[in-house]
Amino acid sequence: MKTxxxxxxxxxxxxxxxxxxxxxxxxxxxxxxxICDLDPQGASSFYFRIVPNKKYSxxxxxxxxxxxxxxxxxxxxxxxxxxxxxxxxxxxxxxxLEEKKxxxxxxxxxxxxxxxxxxxxxxxxxxxxxLSESVFTASDxxxxxxxxxxxxxxxxxxxxxxxxxxKLDTAKIKGFFTMFERRKAMHREIVKKYSGKKxxxxxxxxxxxxxxxxxxxxxxxNAVRPNATAAIAYQELWKELINEIGQ
Amino acid sequence: MRTSIEPEFFSISDTFxxxxxxxxxxxxxxxKAQPLxxxxxxxxxxxDWKAWNKKTAVVICRQQLSLLDLKNGNAxxxxxxxxxxxxxxxxxxxxxxxxxxxxxLSKLRAFIKLGSVETTxxxxxxxxxxxxxxxxxxxxxxxxxxxxxxxxxxxVITLTPxxxxxxxxxxxxxxxxxxxxxxxxxxxxxxxxxxxxAAGLVPGSYSSKxxxxxxxxxxxQDSARKLLLSPLEVIxxxxxxxxxxxxxxxxxxxxxxxxxxxxxLAQLKGIFPPEELSRYKRAFMELGKRTxxxxxxxxxxxxxxxxxxxxxxxxxxxxxxxFMDLRNRHKEELRVFSKYLRSEHYRLLLQEWQSFxxxxxxxxxxxxxxxxxxTSNVAVSSIKKAWxxxxxxxxxxxxxxxxxxxxxxxxxxxxxxxxxEFYAPLFPAKxxxxxxxxxxxxxxxxxxxxxxxxxxxxxxxxxxxxxxAADHIPLASSLGGxxxxxxxxxxxxxxxxxxxxxxxxxxxxxxxxxELFNHYR
Numbered sequence: 001m002k003t004x005x006x007x008x009x010x011x012x013x014x015x016x017x018x019x020x021x022x023x024x025x026x027x028x029x030x031x032x033x034x035i036c037d038l039d040p041q042g043a044s045s046f047y048f049r050i051v052p053n054k055k056y057s058x059x060x061x062x063x064x065x066x067x068x069x070x071x072x073x074x075x076x077x078x079x080x081x082x083x084x085x086x087x088x089x090x091x092x093x094x095x096x097l098e099e100k101k102x103x104x105x106x107x108x109x110x111x112x113x114x115x116x117x118x119x120x121x122x123x124x125x126x127x128x129x130x131l132s133e134s135v136f137t138a139s140d141x142x143x144x145x146x147x148x149x150x151x152x153x154x155x156x157x158x159x160x161x162x163x164x165x166x167k168l169d170t171a172k173i174k175g176f177f178t179m180f181e182r183r184k185a186m187h188r189e190i191v192k193k194y195s196g197k198k199x200x201x202x203x204x205x206x207x208x209x210x211x212x213x214x215x216x217x218x219x220x221x222n223a224v225r226p227n228a229t230a231a232i233a234y235q236e237l238w239k240e241l242i243n244e245i246g247q
Numbered sequence: 248m249r250t251s252i253e254p255e256f257f258s259i260s261d262t263f264x265x266x267x268x269x270x271x272x273x274x275x276x277x278x279k280a281q282p283l284x285x286x287x288x289x290x291x292x293x294x295d296w297k298a299w300n301k302k303t304a305v306v307i308c309r310q311q312l313s314l315l316d317l318k319n320g321n322a323x324x325x326x327x328x329x330x331x332x333x334x335x336x337x338x339x340x341x342x343x344x345x346x347x348x349x350x351x352l353s354k355l356r357a358f359i360k361l362g363s364v365e366t367t368x369x370x371x372x373x374x375x376x377x378x379x380x381x382x383x384x385x386x387x388x389x390x391x392x393x394x395x396x397x398x399x400x401x402x403v404i405t406l407t408p409x410x411x412x413x414x415x416x417x418x419x420x421x422x423x424x425x426x427x428x429x430x431x432x433x434x435x436x437x438x439x440x441x442x443x444x445a446a447g448l449v450p451g452s453y454s455s456k457x458x459x460x461x462x463x464x465x466x467x468q469d470s471a472r473k474l475l476l477s478p479l480e481v482i483x484x485x486x487x488x489x490x491x492x493x494x495x496x497x498x499x500x501x502x503x504x505x506x507x508x509x510x511x512l513a514q515l516k517g518i519f520p521p522e523e524l525s526r527y528k529r530a531f532m533e534l535g536k537r538t539x540x541x542x543x544x545x546x547x548x549x550x551x552x553x554x555x556x557x558x559x560x561x562x563x564x565x566x567x568x569x570f571m572d573l574r575n576r577h578k579e580e581l582r583v584f585s586k587y588l589r590s591e592h593y594r595l596l597l598q599e600w601q602s603f604x605x606x607x608x609x610x611x612x613x614x615x616x617x618x619x620x621x622t623s624n625v626a627v628s629s630i631k632k633a634w635x636x637x638x639x640x641x642x643x644x645x646x647x648x649x650x651x652x653x654x655x656x657x658x659x660x661x662x663x664x665x666x667x668e669f670y671a672p673l674f675p676a677k678x679x680x681x682x683x684x685x686x687x688x689x690x691x692x693x694x695x696x697x698x699x700x701x702x703x704x705x706x707x708x709x710x711x712x713x714x715x716a717a718d719h720i721p722l723a724s725s726l727g728g729x730x731x732x733x734x735x736x737x738x739x740x741x742x743x744x745x746x747x748x749x750x751x752x753x754x755x756x757x758x759x760x761x762e763l764f765n766h767y768r
Contacts, residue, residue: 049377073411074410081411
């Protein structure tokens with residue numbers, strides 16, 4: 001089992017779009033795939049039109065294994081399942097504090113799932129909290145989407161510093177650029193300087209209004225508009241990632 | 248996700264129009280139709296329905312070879328397969344997992360294409376208020392074949408839940424069930440039966456041991472006729488297939504049926520007129536003889552790989568001409584026997600045999616003094632006799648156990664085995680089964696011993712016919728190696744004989760047999 005987190009301290013950088021599209025591509029090439037929506041806003045759940053069961057909450061999530069297992073729902077796509085987020089997830093940080101080893105909680109809770117899913121994706125909320133730390137421990141790869149701006153790069157550096165400070169494995173972190181606009185000089189310069197370099201993937205996701213329309217389609221872009229420029233870019237990104245994992 | 252979730256099957260009557268039903272739903276769901284799919288279903292099974300008997304369907308559909316669980320239609324195993332051959336063996340399948348799954352169903356028998364049936368599948372997605380798919384509804388119908396009337400058209404509705412939406416599925420099933428055209432829950436097995444029916448097939452219709460109903464109080468002549476008709480059925484069922492050379496078991500079943508016939512004839516004294524009896528005894532003995540070489544060659548070719556592996560790698564290749572030669576001989580032998588099967592001589596023999604069995608011969612005290620004895624009495628006395636013979640001869644076997652002794656005992660065991668099987672319907676199944684399984688241990692030992700002896704003898708005679716040319720030296724040395732290996736194996740089997748005999752010659756078996764004998768006291 002490989003676990004991939006889509007994570008960024010900043011919001012609005014394309015975490016959910018990336019998680020949904022990459023998980024969809026994974027469900028085709030490495031079936032079956034599970035996507036865990038960890039963001040109380042429940043954006044990826046929304047994209048798949050999935051509402052959590054009424055009795056599902058952050059408490060059940062923290063109990064793990066069977067409680068998680070029973071609340072997994074099938075998406076409209078073969079071999080792609082989703083663990084929906086509940087609004088109660090906003091309290092996950094406080095609840096994690098009461099656990100014995102909060103950093104290892106997520107890793108232990110999903111252990112049972114590894115026989116079923118070769119790939120699990122985490123769609124994370126935008127902050128740096130105890131839940132984030134738990135995600136860092138549980139993930140094999142931490143994918144960080146970045147808009148090619150100085151502010152984004154600054155938060156990326158903050159993340160790396162945090163990892164070093166906490167003695168976490170920085171090799172897990174892989175940045176990649178999203179919402180790239182060729183007409184902007186700053187975007188071009190930053191991409192040229194960092195893309196494909198240490199801790200950065202080569203493939204970039206261009207800005208594409210189709211990505212925003214995912215909220216209307218309520219489906220992965222790669223499923224409904226596979227020829228959109230961003231969809232093609234996600235496909236390439238997935239290939240690059242699988243390649244890296246293989247190595 | 249649709250896999251690993253058990254679908255539910257419902258059968259419906261012809262009058263039920265699902266598309267119309269879905270257009271005016273009384274359900275909290277809306278339905279989205281998917282394009283109609285037409286599929287050609289190629290059904291496979293072994294001649295003796297091994298897959299069906301293990302609750303599995305083997306089908307090729309949409310370029311996929313699949314093993315389906317007859318309970319729920321789920322694929323146990325599936326792999327890409329572009330052809331639809333007339334028959335195939337598990338080892339012909341490249342995908343390893345599929346090949347081994349097929350092997351667990353059948354090791355020796357080929358999977359034969361039983362028939363092809365066209366089906367149509369229409370799928371709807373059941374959507375909840377968020378337009379999220381919560382279940383799939385599939386309407387599958389069998390397109391009536393040309394030669395079949397449309398009245399037997401069969402349709403099945405399958406409801407497949409999406410993971411995490413079980414309650415929604417139950418709600419949907421309830422809504423559907425309220426329709427009077429709904430004839431209730433069914434299984435994939437019923438649907439598959441309908442597919443086979445459309446192809447004109449009855450699953451499980453062949454067995455190498457057809458069941459015979461015997462009544463203990465009926466006369467032995469009456470029962471003997473029934474017992475003899477059953478192997479005749481097997482003979483007829485297999486004869487057309489033997490010449491097609493699809494697998495070795497057509498001939499094997501055929502031979503067993505001939506041997507059973509001979510065995511019954513040999514056991515029944517004073518039941519049929521002696522002249523007729525001896526005529527048929529001879530005829531079936533000759534028929535059996537005609538197949539001996541073919542069977543021996545079959546066994547060799549089946550074991551070709553094993554024989555090769557008995558030798559060191561360098562000595563394996565020189566065996567190739569030997570197997571090639573064997574294959575050619577087999578071809579020729581099969582041609583001769585197939586020709587015989589089509590001959591007037593053969594046709595007349597079986598015809599006369601059939602009418603002999605159908606005729607009601609009056610019992611005459613001179614020629615058929617035993618004809619009117621009760622079946623149960625004859626069964627008990629002949630099993631008792633055969634068993635005592637096995638025990639007596641077995642105990643006489645010396646510590647070294649000579650070839651002749653073991654050969655003879657093997658025949659005794661076979662006779663007892665057949666008797667136990669013939670008269671099985673008359674006795675308590677549990678005790679009888681136990682005796683048979685204990686006897687089987689002994690028979691296996693003797694069977695392997697005799698097979699290894701026959702094989703060695705064949706190799707000896709083959710060796711003595713090899714020309715004294717230099718290029719035959721590698722072949723000769725490989726054959727020599729093989730003889731040695733087979734000899735060593737046979738001696739191990741010989742050493743184990745007494746242990747095998749002891750599992751049969753003991754108090755427990757005697758008690759079980761006495762239980763059978765006392766059944767008609």
